Amino acid sequence: xxxxxxxxxxxxxxxxxxxxxxxxxxxxxxxxxxxxxxxxxxxxxxxxxxxxxxxxxxxxxxxxxxxxxxxxxxxxxxxxxxxxxxxxxxxxxxxxxxxxxxxxxxxxxxxxxxxxxxxxxxxxxxxxxxxxxxxxxxxxxxxxxxxxxxxxxxxxxxxxxxxxxxxxxxxxxxxxxxxxxxxxxxxxxxxxxxxxxxxxxxxxxxxxxxxxxxxxxxxxxxxxxxxxxxxxxxxxxxxxxxxxxxxxxxxxxxxxxxxxxxxxxxxxxxxxxxxxxxxxxxxxxxxxxxxxxxxxxxxxxxxxxxxxxxxxxxxxxxxxxxxxxxxxxxxxxxxxxxxxxxxxxxxxxxxx
Amino acid sequence: xxxxxxxxxxxxxxxxxxxxxxxxxxxxxxxxxxxxxxxxxxxxxxxxxxxxxxxxxxxxxxxxxxxxxxxxxxxxxxxxxxxxxxxxxxxxxxxxxxxxxxxxxxxxxxxxxxxxxxxxxxxxxxxxxxxxxxxxxxxxxxxxxxxxxxxxxxxxxxxxxxxxxx
Numbered sequence: 001x002x003x004x005x006x007x008x009x010x011x012x013x014x015x016x017x018x019x020x021x022x023x024x025x026x027x028x029x030x031x032x033x034x035x036x037x038x039x040x041x042x043x044x045x046x047x048x049x050x051x052x053x054x055x056x057x058x059x060x061x062x063x064x065x066x067x068x069x070x071x072x073x074x075x076x077x078x079x080x081x082x083x084x085x086x087x088x089x090x091x092x093x094x095x096x097x098x099x100x101x102x103x104x105x106x107x108x109x110x111x112x113x114x115x116x117x118x119x120x121x122x123x124x125x126x127x128x129x130x131x132x133x134x135x136x137x138x139x140x141x142x143x144x145x146x147x148x149x150x151x152x153x154x155x156x157x158x159x160x161x162x163x164x165x166x167x168x169x170x171x172x173x174x175x176x177x178x179x180x181x182x183x184x185x186x187x188x189x190x191x192x193x194x195x196x197x198x199x200x201x202x203x204x205x206x207x208x209x210x211x212x213x214x215x216x217x218x219x220x221x222x223x224x225x226x227x228x229x230x231x232x233x234x235x236x237x238x239x240x241x242x243x244x245x246x247x248x249x250x251x252x253x254x255x256x257x258x259x260x261x262x263x264x265x266x267x268x269x270x271x272x273x274x275x276x277x278x279x280x281x282x283x284x285x286x287x288x289x290x291x292x293x294x295x296x297x298x299x300x301x302x303x304x305x306x307x308x309x310x311x312x313x314x315x316x317x318x319x320x321x322x323x324x325x326x327x328x329x330x331x332x333x334x335x336x337x338x339x340x341x342x343x344x345x346x347x348x349x350x351x352x
Numbered sequence: 353x354x355x356x357x358x359x360x361x362x363x364x365x366x367x368x369x370x371x372x373x374x375x376x377x378x379x380x381x382x383x384x385x386x387x388x389x390x391x392x393x394x395x396x397x398x399x400x401x402x403x404x405x406x407x408x409x410x411x412x413x414x415x416x417x418x419x420x421x422x423x424x425x426x427x428x429x430x431x432x433x434x435x436x437x438x439x440x441x442x443x444x445x446x447x448x449x450x451x452x453x454x455x456x457x458x459x460x461x462x463x464x465x466x467x468x469x470x471x472x473x474x475x476x477x478x479x480x481x482x483x484x485x486x487x488x489x490x491x492x493x494x495x496x497x498x499x500x501x502x503x504x505x506x507x508x509x510x511x512x513x514x515x516x517x518x
Contacts, residue, residue, distance in 0.1 A: 022377025025409040028417050042415060058372040065408060071415020114372045123368065132366045 003217040004096050005227030006348065008038025009316035011210035014177035014304025017113040018207035023052075023062055026109055026209040027069035034105075038213045039224030042071055045213070046101025048078045049092045050108055051085035052308045055123060057114040066109055077101065084108065084273075085210065085312030086334030086344045092214055093233055102219045107211035110307040117205055117307055125338060126240060137338075138202055141276040142194035144247040144339045148278050149196055151248045153285075156196050159277040160187040163200035163302055166277075170299025177204050177304035200302075201277040208306030210313050228319045232260030232347030240341060247339050253286035256345040257331070262287055265349075268327025269294040271314035273334045275301045282340060283333060297321060311335060315346050322350040379409035382421060384493035390485060394459050396420040402460040406495065426483040428456040428501070429509045431517050433467065433475050445500075450475045454501060455517040462517070463495065469502030478508035 010030040012018075018026060035041045048070055052063045059065075063080045072078065081087045085108025092104035121137035135143075148154045164184050170176035182200065190198045220227050236252035236259075239245050257263075270293050274280040280295065289295070296302075298317040301310045311334025318332040328350045336342040376384060379395055383406045386393040394403040395418035397411030403422050404411065411418055433452035436443075443449070443466070450467040452475065467475050468484070481501040491497045509517075 017375070018377075019375050020378050022375075022380060022408060025377050025379065028410050028415075031415065055370065058370060068408060068410040068412035069415060071411070071413060073413035111375075114375060115370060120370060123370075127366055128364060131368075132364070134367075 002097055002099070003229060004093055004214055005217070005220060005223070005229045006212060006315070006319045007040060007215045007220070007223040007225070007227050008034050008213040009210070009319050010034040010037065011175060011309070011313055011316060012208045013175045014206045014208045014306055016177065016205060016207070018111060023057070023066050023109045023111060023209070024069045026111075026207070027066055027107060027211065030209060030211055031069055034211050034213060037224060039222050040103055040213050040215065044103050044219070044222065045105050046077060047092055047095045047104040048076055049080065049088040049095075049104065049106050051081045051083050051088035051106070051312065052108055052110065053082050055115070055120050056117065056307055057111045066107075070105065070107075083342075084308050084310065084334050084336050086273075086315055086346070087235065087311075087336070089212055089214065089312055089315060090233060090235060090344060093230065096214065096216050103213065103215045105211060105213055106312060107209070108309045108312050109209035110309050111207045112205050112307050113207050121338070130242070138194040138197060138276075140242065140338045141202075141279070142197045143242070145196050145201070145276065145278040147247045148281065153248055154278060154281045156188060157184065158281060159197070159201050160184045162277040162280050163187065166296055166299050166302040169297050170303035173298045173303065175304070176299045177206055179299060179303060197276065197278070203275040203301050203305030203310075206304050206306040208304065208309050210306070210309045210316055212312060212316055212319075225323060226351060228322045229349045230346060231349045232262065232345065234259040235342065235344035237337070237342040238340075240337070242339060245339070248282065250282050250286040250340045250343060253283055253333065253340065253343040253345065256343050257287045260345045260347050262331050262345060262347055265329055267293050267329055267331050269297060269318065269321055269330045271296055271298060271300065271318040271321075271330065271332045273301055273311045273314045275305055275310065275335070277302060279335075279340055287331060287333070287345070289331070294327070297326065311344065315348070318346075318348050322348060377409060379407040379418065383407055387495060387497055388491055388493045390488065390491065390497070392424040392426070392456065394422045394424050394456075396422050403458060404461055405456065405459045405463060422458060424459050425457040427504065428454040428459070428481055429514060429517060430454050430467070430475065430477055430479040430481060431462050431514050432477060435472050435475075448472050452481075452501070454481055460517075465498065466500040467502070468500045474503070476508070478511060478514050480504050480506040480508065
């Protein structure tokens with residue numbers, strides 16, 4: 001295996017509605033920063049991969065147009081995944097493992113504000129038997145939350161505490177969308193959105209974009225900052241059929257975590273992609289994280305959830321926290337699909 | 353074939369509807385507001401100077417912003433065309449008609465349009481054309497304000513130059 005490191009990361013602020021920038025313009029606002037802070041530039045990049053979905057803003061082939069922000073002349077080696085940008089980063093990592101390239105950009109963008117993301121997400125369900133019933137994203141997540149409560153593994157208060165902690169921690173994240181001090185008792189007095197989930201348990205609707213550069217050891221001398229090494233990277237998935245799963249556990253996260261070697265050393269901090277508050281409990285258990293591990297110091301997806309970006313952003317945030325000396329060994333997680341169906345686990349390490 | 357498959361289900365109803373509230377972003381906003389007033393504005397790359405229309409904010413070659421606004425003329429050059437002989441729901445002109453790729457004077461990428469005002473077999477690469485706008489009362493924020501292009505009495509642009517445009 002080639003040693004590969006994250007050498008740069010940039011993201012837009014998470015905002016409810018980005019009126020002034022289309023997808024290309026959002027990316028243009030971060031790509032120059034990505035090059036400047038990483039030490040790598042356009043000519044160094046051997047491979048470019050994006051993660052996005054056209055359903056969000058209703059524009060066919062929006063990912064092709066988005067490449068304009070990176071400059072595609074002379075023609076570039078490029079690919080796309082209809083998944084969160086974390087999987088674009090995975091493809092980039094595989095490309096580097098093949099030896100074909102040494103450096104790659106992974107990016108993603110999502111302008112959820114143009115559509116109705118809760119409704120759009122119905123389209124990711126089985127189109128013959130489930131989607132026609134019309135359960136939107138909060139309704140599907142609520143089934144999972146209810147199962148979790150009924151199994152005795154969590155309470156509504158646990159959910160509210162996760163939401164309150166996330167918003168409080170987000171106060172230190174200038175790019176977070178929702179931040180502030182919330183009172184757990186007051187939260188529990190709020191009405192349900194989709195019981196047992198209340199508004200604070202749901203992610204906000206967010207517009208945003210992010211981009212990352214990863215590089216092989218052979219070219220790491222170019223890096224402007226100390227590299228953060230990717231020492232484990234795996235993804236697994238569970239059944240697409242919700243009725244065929246125990247929704248209170250995440251076997252795919254557990255399997256990916258074990259394969260990535262999460263617990264081969266002490267984890268200092270974690271960035272978990274849990275768009276709904278209760279999912280953090282499932283993920284923490286699946287990854288076997290100890291109680292002293294700092295989870296989602298960035299505020300996580302509950303403080304800003306640009307769809308298709310929020311997973312890659314977890315890896316980016318973990319990278320930043322290691323850069324900032326908040327810890328040396330981190331686990332970042334990304335999810336895709338209904339009720340944590342697909343899961344990617346990335347172990348990051350600073351100087352050994 | 354088993355018993356159950358003798359009467360296969362051939363149709364199910366799966367309602368799918370996605371609605372979107374379009375927000376154009378900066379570059380498209382400028383373009384759409386200008387064309388609403390009968391003006392064609394492209395944007396030039398900060399690096400190479402190439403002029404894009406409709407602009408989306410970035411130069412796809414350089415990966416740089418296109419900050420300089422450039423007003424384009426109503427005239428241009430045919431860089432490719434096709435004679436269409438099958439009807440389309442969206443286009444109500446008489447068959448056959450010519451769909452063409454033209455580069456407006458001052459622009460570096462082409463737009464797709466219809467050519468009218470001459471026999472379809474007179475259209476050729478290098479031909480000089482001019483925009484025909486719909487009546488002002490019908491204008492909206494759309495390139496569709498230009499109904500079609502018609503030939504103008506100017507010498508053809510030599511193929512070598514057209515090649516650079518297309």
